[in-house]
Amino acid sequence: MILRKATIKKNIHVPNSIAEDSTPAGVLDDIDEDLLGLLRSDQISPKPLLVCSGGTTSRCASNGHWTLDLRSNHKIIKFQEKSKQVSLGPGIKMNGLLDELSKYGRSFPIGLSGSIGLGYILTGGISPLSRSQGLAIDQIVEISGIWGKGQRFVISKPNRDNTNEEQLIWRGLCGAAPFLAIITNLKLLTQPLRKLNILKSILPAKELANLIYQAEEWPNDVSLSWIWGNEINAYGIGLDHNKEVEVAYQKFISTSSSDCQSEVFKVSSLKKLPNLRKTMQFKPSSIRYHEEVVGLVGPPWKELTYEIIKLIETLINQRPNDRCYIAAQQLGGISNNMKIDYSSFIHRQAMWKPWITAAWPANNKTIRDESLDWLLNVWDKLEPYCPGTHLAQMHQHLPWHKREIQAAFNDWLPGLQRLKSEVDPNGLLPSL
Numbered sequence: 302m303i304l305r306k307a308t309i310k311k312n313i314h315v316p317n318s319i320a321e322d323s324t325p326a327g328v329l330d331d332i333d334e335d336l337l338g339l340l341r342s343d344q345i346s347p348k349p350l351l352v353c354s355g356g357t358t359s360r361c362a363s364n365g366h367w368t369l370d371l372r373s374n375h376k377i378i379k380f381q382e383k384s385k386q387v388s389l390g391p392g393i394k395m396n397g398l399l400d401e402l403s404k405y406g407r408s409f410p411i412g413l414s415g416s417i418g419l420g421y422i423l424t425g426g427i428s429p430l431s432r433s434q435g436l437a438i439d440q441i442v443e444i445s446g447i448w449g450k451g452q453r454f455v456i457s458k459p460n461r462d463n464t465n466e467e468q469l470i471w472r473g474l475c476g477a478a479p480f481l482a483i484i485t486n487l488k489l490l491t492q493p494l495r496k497l498n499i500l501k502s503i504l505p506a507k508e509l510a511n512l513i514y515q516a517e518e519w520p521n522d523v524s525l526s527w528i529w530g531n532e533i534n535a536y537g538i539g540l541d542h543n544k545e546v547e548v549a550y551q552k553f554i555s556t557s558s559s560d561c562q563s564e565v566f567k568v569s570s571l572k573k574l575p576n577l578r579k580t581m582q583f584k585p586s587s588i589r590y591h592e593e594v595v596g597l598v599g600p601p602w603k604e605l606t607y608e609i610i611k612l613i614e615t616l617i618n619q620r621p622n623d624r625c626y627i628a629a630q631q632l633g634g635i636s637n638n639m640k641i642d643y644s645s646f647i648h649r650q651a652m653w654k655p656w657i658t659a660a661w662p663a664n665n666k667t668i669r670d671e672s673l674d675w676l677l678n679v680w681d682k683l684e685p686y687c688p689g690t691h692l693a694q695m696h697q698h699l700p701w702h703k704r705e706i707q708a709a710f711n712d713w714l715p716g717l718q719r720l721k722s723e724v725d726p727n728g729l730l731p732s733l
């Protein structure tokens with residue numbers, strides 16, 4: 302592969318420790334004519350080319366692979382007052398998006414952390430406000446990028462006059478873009494900036510089950526997230542000045558037992574959400590940890606909630622170390638209203654997204670194997686209740702990649718593979 306040496310670095314500093322500890326073939330920090338020429342003539346080797354926006358996943362850089370790091374040269378963000386839409390480049394993290402929009406009294410349904418990058422939007426984007434504002438992909442109105450075969454494109458959200466082929470391309474890009482293209486810009490709808498009303502509870506397993514059971518009946522303006530490690534921390538995240546949200550919180554507080562420590566407080570925006578992971582309170586350690594995460598999705602748990610929570614309690618007690626954990630966030634509401642064939646996020650009937658985190662000290666193969674086995678066992682046990690996956694992280698390097706892809710796209714997978722064969726015929730980007 303021949304590229305101007307000035308554009309190539311040999312290492313990468315990113316939030317994800319597996320990626321940071323890898324030895325890439327090289328790191329490119331911009332897209333120039335040299336690189337486009339190599340894409341068009343299929344000269345990138347080995348494949349896939351990895352793409353980095355926020356750098357929070359283990360597949361933004363990997364041993365022996367090239368990474369295209371878009372963080373420093375694509376920091377474009379521009380709000381258009383008239384349309385209330387924002388143009389966003391892959392160099393901007395979700396907190397940066399909120400900072401810019403807050404100047405205009407606007408916001409965006411970001412996820413539980415503002416420190417993640419454009420990959421959040423490209424992989425679906427499940428926000429604590431998705432029940433009232435939709436998924437992040439539901440806010441996209443225009444996508445610019447470069448197909449795997451090297452051609453630039455700018456595509457607007459289709460309407461009824463667009464051809465079937467154009468609708469399919471849009472479907473592929475909304476939720477599965479990382480398999481098809483390098484995304485250089487998104488134009489997004491924005492939402493009014495609203496204060497949030499938060500319920501925080503540290504609670505025992507039985508009360509978590511009660512809370513989940515109640516949350517399935519909550520209004521769309523509030524969602525539940527919880528994280529279960531050494532203790533269970535749960536958060537209701539709702540819009541402020543909303544009587545129904547207040548009633549939902551008061552109902553839980555008044556019906557829960559005295560071993561729940563619950564409080565209600567306000568925050569000014571999604572940027573000020575409490576950090577779920579910080580509630581894990583790991584013992585201070587000089588050991589560097591690596592992690593992999595799998596996200597599942599499934600329908601309301603209804604009366605099965607109590608048996609599912611008992612099952613999760615057993616699985617938590619089998620954790621190989623206390624950095625492994627299970628957490629979940631709530632979907633539903635208007636995110637269920639979008640037609641299934643609008644985007645590549647096919648799990649429109651989902652109510653819960655549990656995610657499983659396996660962690661181990663870097664370079665400790667024994668504990669790595671134990672932790673990944675535990676993750677797989679949790680997945681097996683929860684699969685009957687949450688049969689889908691949310692492909693927020695790529696795992697082409699792990700043996701369950703095919704299973705994860707199948708569960709993410711199901712009947713849409715052959716269509717997506719057909720689309721990939723047209724726009725990325727040489728398999729430059731991660732495989733499906």
Ligand SMILES: Cc1cc2nc3c(=O)[nH]c(=O)nc-3n(C[C@H](O)[C@H](O)[C@H](O)COP(=O)(O)OP(=O)(O)OC[C@H]3O[C@@H](n4cnc5c(N)ncnc54)[C@H](O)[C@@H]3O)c2cc1C
Pocket residue numbers: 351352353354355356357358359360361371391411412413414416417418419420421422423424425426427428429478479482483484485630693694695731
């Ligand atoms: C602390 C934390 C909290 C999170 N909370 C949520 C949440 O609430 N809801 C939710 O849905 N997800 C959540 N996630 C998951 C997160 O959205 C995904 O892991 C997402 O892919 C991270 O994107 P990134 O840009 O930060 O990471 P990267 O590692 O840079 O990118 C992730 C993947 O996206 C692809 N990609 C990135 N940029 C581009 C591009 N410009 N063009 C093409 N492909 C690209 C690449 O294949 C890459 O492997 C969370 C993750 C973390 C670490």
